[in-house]
Amino acid sequence: GAGVSQTPSNKVTEKGKYVELRCDPISGHTALYWYRQSLGQGPEFLIYFQGTGAADDSGLPNDRFFAVRPEGSVSTLKIQRTERGDSAVYLCASSFLGGAGETQYFGPGTRLLVL
């Protein structure tokens, strides 16, 4: 596609439920990133994929959060036993090779609200 797409655009769930957020990166981009953005804050890094493998998952806040990228393209961020504090915008980005000087292209985000 022309840009990074994310689905759903909005997700409302109840505390304790399981959610999956999907990211479709720019075709041909090997690097994929997940960030979380709270209101009035900048994006906060969660995890970085190089191909199918998680090259850096140091930003995942706890073991309720997990992400996969099984074929090196689409990625899914999974959150178990959601808590109200998980409410935020979840942003996905991709870049061509993942080099340090590369531009990251962001999707529009998924707005998650945990009631």
Next chain:
Amino acid sequence: SQKIEQNSEALNIQEGKTATLTCNYTNYSPAYLQWYRQDPGRGPVFLLLIRENEKEKRKERLKVTFDTTLKQSLFHITASQPADSATYLCALRGSSNTGKLIFGQGTTLQVKP
């Protein structure tokens, strides 16, 4: 711990003036510093990248400076227009291949006609 600070208060300027946004950081030695623009309800959009060995970078009406001694970057928009109104994010990245960008909290710019 690594910390990035941007002006937390919104910056209001008159159309045609130069907007200057500040990004200060501590406990970090970035190899690259990037500026992004974010509009409400949208993801950040890349504007400019400057390397640690570069002092200044320009692109059309945009100019970025990078002072590794002061640990500060300045972002300038000359001849500002109402369409420049948005939140501007500063982001740092190291030279290793960890991939992650460390973002500041952003500064909201409002350009009035």
